[in-house]
Amino acid sequence: xxxxxxxxxxxxxxxxxxxxxxxxxxxxxxxxxxxxxxxxxxxxxxxxxxxxxxxxxxxxxxxxxxxxxxxxxxxxxxxxxxxxxxxxxxxxxxxxxxxxxxxxxxxxxxxxxxxxxxxxxxxxxxxxxxxxxxxxxxxxxxxxxxxxxxxxxxxxxxxxxxxxxxxxxxxxxxxxxxxxxxxxxxxxxxxxxxxxxxxxxxxxxxxxxxxxxxxxxxxxxxxxxxxxxxxxxxxxxxxxxxxxxxxxxxxxxxxxxxxxxxxxxxxxxxxxxxxxxxxxxxxxxxxxxxxxxxxxxxxxxxxxxxxxxxxxxxxxxxxxxxxxxxxxxxxxxxxxxxxxxxxxxxxxxxxxxxxxxxxxxxxxxxxxxxxxxxxxxxxxxxxxxxxxxxxxxxxxxxxxxxxxxxxxxxxxxxxxxx
Ligand SMILES: *Cc1c(COP(=O)(O)O)cnc(C)c1O
Numbered sequence: 001x002x003x004x005x006x007x008x009x010x011x012x013x014x015x016x017x018x019x020x021x022x023x024x025x026x027x028x029x030x031x032x033x034x035x036x037x038x039x040x041x042x043x044x045x046x047x048x049x050x051x052x053x054x055x056x057x058x059x060x061x062x063x064x065x066x067x068x069x070x071x072x073x074x075x076x077x078x079x080x081x082x083x084x085x086x087x088x089x090x091x092x093x094x095x096x097x098x099x100x101x102x103x104x105x106x107x108x109x110x111x112x113x114x115x116x117x118x119x120x121x122x123x124x125x126x127x128x129x130x131x132x133x134x135x136x137x138x139x140x141x142x143x144x145x146x147x148x149x150x151x152x153x154x155x156x157x158x159x160x161x162x163x164x165x166x167x168x169x170x171x172x173x174x175x176x177x178x179x180x181x182x183x184x185x186x187x188x189x190x191x192x193x194x195x196x197x198x199x200x201x202x203x204x205x206x207x208x209x210x211x212x213x214x215x216x217x218x219x220x221x222x223x224x225x226x227x228x229x230x231x232x233x234x235x236x237x238x239x240x241x242x243x244x245x246x247x248x249x250x251x252x253x254x255x256x257x258x259x260x261x262x263x264x265x266x267x268x269x270x271x272x273x274x275x276x277x278x279x280x281x282x283x284x285x286x287x288x289x290x291x292x293x294x295x296x297x298x299x300x301x302x303x304x305x306x307x308x309x310x311x312x313x314x315x316x317x318x319x320x321x322x323x324x325x326x327x328x329x330x331x332x333x334x335x336x337x338x339x340x341x342x343x344x345x346x347x348x349x350x351x352x353x354x355x356x357x358x359x360x361x362x363x364x365x366x367x368x369x370x371x372x373x374x375x376x377x378x379x380x381x382x383x384x385x386x387x388x389x390x391x392x393x394x395x396x397x398x399x400x401x402x403x404x405x406x407x408x409x410x411x412x413x414x415x416x417x418x
Contacts, residue, residue: 004412005330012405013332019398020335020388023200024270029262036258043254044226050254053261054206060174060264061181063208065215067223068257072170072192074222074250075205077104079190080138081246082207082217083164085110088363089137091166094123096377097142098342099350100192101168106354111135111363114345117377120294121308121384122149124376129157138164143172143182144342145386146198146303147294151177151185158186166190173199174271175303183208193260198274198303199267201260204252222250273391274304277399281307281387284403290316290324290410291385304389306337311383316413321383323416324409328385331405337386344377346370 003009013019023029036049043050050068057066069075085091087109093102095114102112113131118124121144128139139158141149158165169175169183170192176182183189188209193201207218216232224245232239263270282293292310296302311321321338328336345351346369353368354361361367372378390399409416 004327004409004415005332006327007415011330011332012408013334013398013401015332015398015401018334020390022196022388023202023259023263024266024391026262029259032258032262033255036254039254041254043251045230046227048254049257049261050252053257053264056261056264057206057208060267061184061208063184064210065208065212065218067207067215067218068252069205069207069222069250070252071203071250072168072190072194072197072205073100073104075190075192075207076100076140076168077107078207078218078221078250079166079168079188080104080108080110080140081221082209082214083138083166083188084217085138088135090131090133090135090366092128092131092136092139093345094140094142094144094377095344095346095374096121096123096342096381097144097168097345098170099345099348101140101142101170102345103350106350106358106361109362111366112345112351113366114351114369114374116374117380118150119376119380120147120149120297121145121377121380122147123154125150125153125157128154132161132163136161136163138166140166140168141186142168142170143175143303145294145308146171146175146305147296148172148175148177148182148300148302150297151182155185164188170194170197170205171305172303173197174267176301178299187211188214193256196305198271198305199260199263201252201256201263204256204260220245222246222248224249270391271303273393274389275301277390277395278302278304278307280396281389281399281403285309285406288407288410290319290413291406307387307389309385309387310380311385313383316410317417319413319416321385324413325385327409327413327416328405331409333402333405335388335402339381339384339386343381344374346373 005011054066089110115127165186167186167189193204228242
């Protein structure tokens with residue numbers, strides 16, 4: 001095999017352009033968007049493509065209510081607001097997640113209490129339990145990279161303490177535990193439909209719940225006037241607030257809803273395809289020194305938002321992860337990613353000292369996270385190299401090139417030492 005590209009050899013992959021794009025845009029997607037464009041581009045109530053997509057999501061997940069939002073961040077915000085997270089409440093969130101799992105809490109005057117990961121990277125049940133106080137009102141769980149967290153144990157814990165279990169299932173559309181879809185275990189769930197998410201609208205999100213009261217509050221939070229007037233019964237004490245709601249507007253764009261409705265029809269096919277590719281990658285890469293593939297717990301079916309590989313430097317003479325990553329990029333494996341914004345939240349200034357951006361935030365002493373507080377999350381994050389999970393048969397030759405590239409760098413790793 002020729003020398004490493006980093007030391008003057010030729011790269012394994014020379015294919016230009018991007019190696020992975022999402023969502024898949026077919027003729028049917030284009031037609032759906034053009035049809036919507038000529039129908040209407042503004043929808044104020046639960047009708048047209050909004051109603052179609054919400055109905056389809058309710059059926060797909062088997063829940064009573066789905067409410068579309070402009071983003072996943074908005075969906076998380078509405079989830080907290082609609083489950084009555086109040087100023088001073090403590091909500092336990094994963095230390096290792098995308099920032100928007102927790103950031104809306106600042107806007108509600110609530111306190112994000114970070115909990116460290118277990119060895120899978122998902123939230124540790126023991127760490128959550130250790131952080132419960134008499135101010136705790138809810139637990140928010142993320143299913144990182146699409147692999148469900150230990151949801152049975154978290155649900156039992158939440159029930160034992162009388163807490164609401166909420167889900168940020170933004171990585172895990174269609175993932176299941178014992179056949180049940182994530183996003184249906186907790187009291188209320190938020191999903192993103194941002195660009196790369198397993199179900200994509202380009203931009204968008206949604207909230208799921210079986211609780212009528214939460215449904216009405218989600219509407220009041222981000223869908224004021226016509227939709228609230230139509231959907232909240234006249235007998236409800238919330239009906240008089242229908243025109244103003246709570247004053248925010250989080251509606252999805254109908255063109256985005258048209259994209260998502262088209263994507264939802266293919267979601268299970270995409271998930272099946274990703275599962276095959278993920279299995280293949282894990283089988284091929286699992287034997288190599290220097291990297292560990294994720295282990296899927298029994299009864300769990302991930303959505304494979306990404307394939308998080310764990311770099312094990314001790315198996316490659318202590319070669320630093322940065323150098324290993326550089327060597328992979330030099331081989332043309334441009335999709336190998338060291339995640340930036342999905343990291344221990346304690347790294348962000350916002351979680352160390354929110355005062356400069358939230359001068360009146362009253363819980364500055366309780367949100368003053370420091371380096372080293374979440375050692376498991378830090379250790380996992382610093383050694384994670386994420387691959388996208390392709391879904392088509394015709395992607396397999398490229399997948400094989402990625403495997404070749406990883407194998408090459410691993411076999412030649414001594415050339416990078418010293
Ligand atoms: C993407 C994401 C969000 C935010 O969704 P947007 O649609 O980008 O606003 C929230 N939580 C998690 C876990 C995410 O991955």
